[in-house]
Amino acid sequence: MKPLTLFLFLLVVLLLTMSLEALVPSLAFLGQVHLVFFTIIFCFAALALPFFGSLFFGFITGLIEGLLVLEIHGQHVEIRLGWFIIFFMLWAFMLQLVSDITDGVRWELHSLGAGLCTATFLLGEFFLLSFSRGNFFITGEVFLLSFLSAGISLILAPLFYGCVQFWLSPPKQNSTTYLTPL
């Protein structure tokens, strides 16, 4: 598959995921944990796309996510849009480096990346929000919420990987590395 086609396909999936994410209520039985799916798509794109495509995908992910969640109170924006963009570009850069080392997109790497990206994203958002509102505090619940969301993303990531893998190319026997870098 051509990188541009994959880029556009993943972009459409990302937009759909971000919109559908807003339709799923937080899980009351898990302490109001919010499900984060878009990091799964982002991590896959960051691993599978070439360097420039990966960074640009990070840029777009940050831009859309920032615009979707940001709250503007009068003339005050709590978290600058640039933070979202730089955060996802940084993750895209790191995942590209790892992808170069492993010479392909491994499902374990994708899963771990999605989990860690979700956790760092939520914690980063909380810290910035705390600094912006002026009263910084951190409790176990903050970590619990972040890591539970991350855990759910980590578990769901192989499902997405499997679906895309099945669509892109039939699985080869005795191999866990199906996708080669484009």
Added chain:
Amino acid sequence: MPRSRIFIVGALIGLALIVSFLNVSGLKVAQEKLLTFVAPVFYSSVFLKKNITEFTKHRMTLHQLEEANSKLLSENRELKTENLVLHAAADENNQLRNALNYREKSAFKLVPATVIARDNSTWWNSFKIDRGSRDGIAPDMVIITECGLVGKTSVVTPGLSTIVLITDESCLVASKVQGTSDQGICSGIRIPTGGLQLNFLNKLANLQAGQKVYTAGVSGGIFPSGIEIGTVKSFCLRELDGQAILDPTVDFSNLEHVFVIVGAKE
């Protein structure tokens, strides 16, 4: 790292910094455009959810239908009786109002709306509704249900609006406690527990669990007076003030239909 890569990274970081320093109006326009773009996804998913719910709801066995029918018949009889009693009460009420020259309080002009998307972030609490500027909605309008206060509108597009819920820490409401002269500022809690906090209470306020809290309706504020917010769950003293933890009256997890106050009824 090749030079071209360094150049690309630099260009993208530069672009990110430019976006970062966009002014608020530019950011609002971008947010409105994006919400308008993704609005069809929200609408179609609500339509799909409604159809699935209707389909599963209407699949009943004959036995279940018989049961439902007999239940409805008995409810009907009950309501008819109740209606008769209420008619008599209404007549009496009207007579008393006329006698006292009672001036009816101006009611609100409400626009009904359906929740089409839930909060899409862990640390912010917001909903999206299917009404926008086309229906006369503007930013900072109050959202209520028959149970109580829900929140206020923030970003408004032609067909969709974002509501900041009272469970969000940034939504501040001047509040008063039922049966006392105590007033405070009610807001959500940053860590989403579903509860509310009532801060800046008098240290001498001795609030009891179960007391109701209403909007105070301060001048210049957006929330009108007398809308129920929640009930006191606990009260504690802090160094400078008293703080109460409230249970919101509205069940936000099952909220589907809300009303937007667009003004006072003429």
